[in-house]
Amino acid sequence: MSREVRQLYEQFPYPLRDPQAETERLLMPPMDTLGRVNHYGFGGRKKFGAGFRALVAGGGTGDSLIWLAEQLRDCGGHVTYLEPSLASTKIARARADMRGLANITWVNATIAELAASAPEKFDYINCAGVLHHLENPEEGLRDLASVLADDGCIGAMLYGEHGRLAVTEWRAMVAPLLPGKDMNARLALTRGLLASLPDGNMLFKMGGGAGFIKGLLENDPEIVDLLLHPVETAYDVQGVYDFAASAGLELAAFTGFFGFGGTGKAHYSIDNHLRDPKILRDVAALPVRDQQAFCERYSGAMPLHAFYLTRQSVGLGMVDQKMPDRDLCPYFFVPPSATFFDDLTRLAGKPVVLSDGTGNAVDLIGGPDLVRLLQLFDGTRSFEQIKVILRDDILTRQPIDMNQIAQNTLVSVWALFHKFDWMLASAPDSGWQVPCTPHVISVKTPD
Ligand SMILES: C[S@@+](CC[C@H](N)C(=O)[O-])C[C@H]1O[C@@H](n2cnc3c(N)ncnc32)[C@H](O)[C@@H]1O
Secondary structure, three states: OOHHHHHHHHHOOOOOOOHHHHHOOOOOOHHHOHHHHHHHHOOOOOOOOOOOEEEEEOOOOOHHHHHHHHHHOOOOOEEEEEOOOHHHHHHHHHHHHHHOOOOEEEEOOOHHHHHHOOOOOEEEEEEEOOHHHOOOHHHHHHHHHHOEEEEEEEEEEEEEOOOOHHHHHHHHHHHHHOOOOOHHHHHHHHHHHHHOOOOOOHHHHHHOOHHHHHHHHOOHHHHHHHHOOOOOOOEOHHHHHHHHHHOOOEEEEEEOOOOOOOOOHHHHOHHHOOOOHHHHHHHHOOOHHHHHHHHHHHHOOOOEEEEEEEOOOOOOOOOOOOOOOOOOEEEEOOOEOOOHHHHHHHOOOOEEEEEOOOOOEEEEEOOHHHHHHHOOOEOOOOHHHHHHHHHHHHOOOOOOOHHHHHHHHHHHHHHHHHOOOOEEEEOOOOOOOOOOOOOOEEEEOOO
């Protein structure tokens, strides 16, 4: 770790957090929600309990640390917080103290130093926004892989090359103005430029509007991290796959990351972007990673990539995999609203929109049969059991091969509800089917 980077995070602990805020809200970085980690990183089969070891590598001021420690505190799981910046550690510690979290080990070191100490292996490693600031990111990933359990999973976030063009352009623009200025002078320059940013500047689009620039001007660590960092690398989709392979790891799935829109898992799926059936067919013929690379360029809105890495593919995240193993039990990860099933029954035969309040929505025509089917997705019945009930009790009016119809119906309904992680799957005895709060899926009629 260079002296310059070390100094930067001592002066600007990242992200900007006030420990007092822990009394009012709990931040839940979606990549670290254990239902997701289980589904994508462990094929739905992980038992989270005493002995489960998580590492937050480059933990900063503690967002992922706090969320993981909160989820694991009652089952006896443990989190190791690894961070070279003492200023960041102080804030993360104060946050943990506010919450009375006692299942944390504090390590003041770099990733390379931790790996050299050959610690007991970790089941889950979070490493968000860190590796792209290393001088040798591949070496950093190899170090993390060396401390990962054989069946373990890494949740990582790296800068995205195409969606980040606004920053690349910005950095090129200010580069000639920086030499001879210390970080405070660079910050003052950047603030001055941001304060009167022309409407057409690409940063507006990247951040989703004027609110983003206003927010930046109230957040010096964010300005420094985004626009003035001395070391950074950005990756496109193909680069993420190559990066994983460089450490002998598989990309299990892309996922969402809070703080920036447009990077959820659905955005890597071509049917989210393409309407023309012929173009869709052509793009669908490409290998999955080429389809995802297509989505990245077509959307132009992926300033970062968040993803899960495993040693062997566990399958559940791949877009070409129609359904998880049949013995797994699907469940609502985003719960239905209190009136969800009644609304779907009442509006039978009419087009409706299901939405979770975050911009994710699907259209469908509901009715009592769909309601009966969805009520079977309760986390205790396996896909196979649901198929049999669907075939024998619900789809009783079809005169042809019921088995195939039940299978196809199940695949379609699963795909619809899994698209935005509204449903995930896990082994019946995994004991980890904790719904994702605070959102619910509700039913509306189209405007
Ligand atoms: C952009 S911040 C991200 C913080 C946190 N992961 C998050 O997403 O909120 C990068 C963090 O990585 C830490 N870091 C930088 N180089 C590191 C290294 N070689 N080993 C461990 N941590 C490092 C920095 O001190 C800083 O806190």
